[in-house]
Amino acid sequence: MTLVELPALVDTDAAALLSATTDRSGWPGAAPPRGVVRARDVGDVRDVLAWANATGTSVIARGGGSGLAGAAAGVDGAVVLDLSGLDRILAIDPDEQLARVEPGVITADLDAAAAAHGLMYAPDPGSVSISTIGGNIATNAGGLRGAKYGVTRDHVLALDVVLADGTQVHVGRDTIKGVTGYDLVGLFTGSEGTLGVIVGATVRLLPRPARTATLSAYFSDIETAAHAVSAITRSGARPAVLEIVDGQTLGAIDAVEGTDLRVRGEAFLLVQTDGFGAEEELAVIAAALAPFAALVETATDAAASDRLLFARRRALPALEAIGRPLIEDVAVPRSRLAEAVRRIRAIAEEENVRIFVFGHAGDGNLHPIIVTESEPAGAPIPAAAQRAADRIFALALELGGTITAEHGVGRLKREWAARELGADVHALQTRIRDLFDPRGILNPGSSL
Amino acid sequence: MTLVELPALVDTDAAALLSATTDRSGWPGAAPPRGVVRARDVGDVRDVLAWANATGTSVIARGGGSGLAGAAAGVDGAVVLDLSGLDRILAIDPDEQLARVEPGVITADLDAAAAAHGLMYAPDPGSVSISTIGGNIATNAGGLRGAKYGVTRDHVLALDVVLADGTQVHVGRDTIKGVTGYDLVGLFTGSEGTLGVIVGATVRLLPRPARTATLSAYFSDIETAAHAVSAITRSGARPAVLEIVDGQTLGAIDAVEGTDLRVRGEAFLLVQTDGFGAEEELAVIAAALAPFAALVETATDAAASDRLLFARRRALPALEAIGRPLIEDVAVPRSRLAEAVRRIRAIAEEENVRIFVFGHAGDGNLHPIIVTESEPAGAPIPAAAQRAADRIFALALELGGTITAEHGVGRLKREWAARELGADVHALQTRIRDLFDPRGILNPGSSL
Known part of the structure; x- marks a missing residue:
């Protein structure tokens, strides 16, 4: 498959390319990407990744474009994979206190849908009205209520992820607890589009506080x-x-x-x-x-x-x-x-x-x-x-702290991330990245 | 280094070997391990793993022996690495609401030490009076208070881990939040001694409830x-x-x-x-x-x-x-x-x-x-x-559930774990295991 074979999906309009080169981080951007693909469904995501892996094309997953570290900013030669169209709330289950969502759902919309059942989606990044759940998960977003309710990671139970080669996996589970296998939900959460592309999530909801x-x-x-x-x-x-x-x-x-x-x-x-x-x-x-x-x-x-x-x-x-x-x-x-x-x-x-x-x-x-x-x-x-x-x-x-508590490393802080992690842990993390993405097509130049 | 070169550490007494073959799971046990090494400090752990990796000897990390899935049960040919002697609470910091502990600390002892500062260590597995923090982390233990406070993973901020080749790494951080790099704390938590041996942890403490x-x-x-x-x-x-x-x-x-x-x-x-x-x-x-x-x-x-x-x-x-x-x-x-x-x-x-x-x-x-x-x-x-x-x-x-919510896979549930994960995810998890332990010395026959 070539980009030409996906004409309905690919946007090469100059304005679209330009707007995909930045986010809200202040990162000045680079040369525009070669195209923006607006996924209509999960099949499109699988197709794009299979094609990109076969052709060695870089893919940068993007949601609301509200990132604060440049992780979703398109660069020269890459295809920006825009997931904002996958924006359905598939289920709100008040008995299980969970929701199933597509990645393009706006965070505030999920919280509002939960509120109709007396529930809340606790993570509330400052960008809640424009950021997507997929982006929140990809960056492990925090927020104001984090002091009591923690960060996005603490509220994600399961993920559907398309891997670098276009295969799709489901990790985690729909129960509150579960310890079968390694914590891949945690591994994908905060991985800034470098280990796979999140195409679905099951998240926890909590009772809305009485007062x-x-x-x-x-x-x-x-x-x-x-x-x-x-x-x-x-x-x-x-x-x-x-x-x-x-x-x-x-x-x-x-x-x-x-x-x-x-x-x-x-x-x-x-x-x-x-x-x-x-x-x-x-x-x-x-x-x-x-x-x-x-x-x-x-x-x-x-x-x-x-x-x-x-x-x-x-x-x-x-x-x-x-x-x-x-x-x-x-x-x-x-x-x-x-x-x-x-x-x-x-x-x-x-x-x-x-x-x-x-x-x-x-x-x-x-x-x-x-x-x-x-x-x-x-x-x-x-x-x-x-x-x-x-x-x-x-x-x-x-002072014994971290260079990024909740916004991520992205393109802005790569050098400092390596310093914070130290050579041994950085090397270990890089080997994990290589395991998931041997051809290096997922968001190269960002994060680790 | 051979076992003979560590005489002060190795216990080959028949009773010691027999008691290391089982845990509290009901797993019937196998032929006894070749020795039990009682680590006196982290240097011992590094030495044992470096030696085991060089010689291809299996190592089974063990804390309180209170496991419920056979993950810490010694088997024929393996060395059981007993960490129960590394049992110091290194620090309780009420300003930061965290504790630094060695892996052999009994869970209830940590909670009691926290209580002296008006704090609690929230995870409370049923075995709290005999289980160790290291074992709790290795199995991602749950407990009664999990309904509100979650599981062990939700309370671990940083880990010191000795990897299969004897090198030691520090993952995570001492701040409440942080998103630099992949979530290796989550990956080690619940890994049942198959990715490395936990030799230290920084855990969160919470205010003890007013009522x-x-x-x-x-x-x-x-x-x-x-x-x-x-x-x-x-x-x-x-x-x-x-x-x-x-x-x-x-x-x-x-x-x-x-x-x-x-x-x-x-x-x-x-x-x-x-x-x-x-x-x-x-x-x-x-x-x-x-x-x-x-x-x-x-x-x-x-x-x-x-x-x-x-x-x-x-x-x-x-x-x-x-x-x-x-x-x-x-x-x-x-x-x-x-x-x-x-x-x-x-x-x-x-x-x-x-x-x-x-x-x-x-x-x-x-x-x-x-x-x-x-x-x-x-x-x-x-x-x-x-x-x-x-x-x-x-x-x-x-019913859409899991074969193990909080006890782990160990030696009892391996076949079922593979079924729950499905072939693709099981293969992905196995590749992660191989990345961390290329010679397959860490708890073989257990977990994945």
């Missing part, structure tokens, strides 16, 4: 907020959401939205508890952070909660409005949060770049956002911004 | 109890523990303990909720099961909870007292629980064997226990019992 309670707090500086995070950790409570936003980011939101958040403090924490004891659990947290906070507000109804969430939800859009954000995604041990933020600030000063910090404090996961001037799309990352990013990666590793 | 509330209920028959389980699932509550015990098992407990449990009903459910809303959540569950139950008792203090837990806790010991139990471990979709139990009973009648059923209803995980007469240790499994076991495996697969 939620929300608190926002402002602090005189970010170190004090970080101490409050430690106090919450020690309080015995398990917040569902525990987010941090620094003063610079509050200032950016004020500039864009006309608000006055930054006068309230130089750091902001958002805490949400859920379940039958949500209010009491929030009260425990409020007591724990009271000695540190300058201002605390709580809410138990949806409208008031939404007001408290505002500062967290508008953080990235505000930064996108003032420049071109390069989004980092380090994690550090939670007790090193204050040190991490202090040293990121020093890097910003020394490199003379703007770095804004917010993130999932409950997981030690910070998103330092390096905002440069708004160059035209495709412009390379300015040297100072790249130096600052490299220094942030080095800092995360020095 | 727990417990309920026991008796039902006229097990189908009615299964319907109650479905009602609980649909209630919006998330029990931490949801266990089922059938009437035959209640009768066995009565016979051994002198109690009168079975007059209360032909099926028993145990439900525990925890957290700040434990009592309210339990009330929601009590309301959901009320239409089905013949008798309900609740408790919120520890002593009363312990009384309610009695019937579940004494189930296996009672069966061990009346004969020789062959412990099965299937899981089925939760909505098929009633059908599964009904058909297991039919199998018992048709094969004329005694089968007792209890298990983790919240996960659809049933432990049908086939109790035969108490033959001498090492006697083969009677033909009728083996036929009944095979039919139970087939039933689990027919």
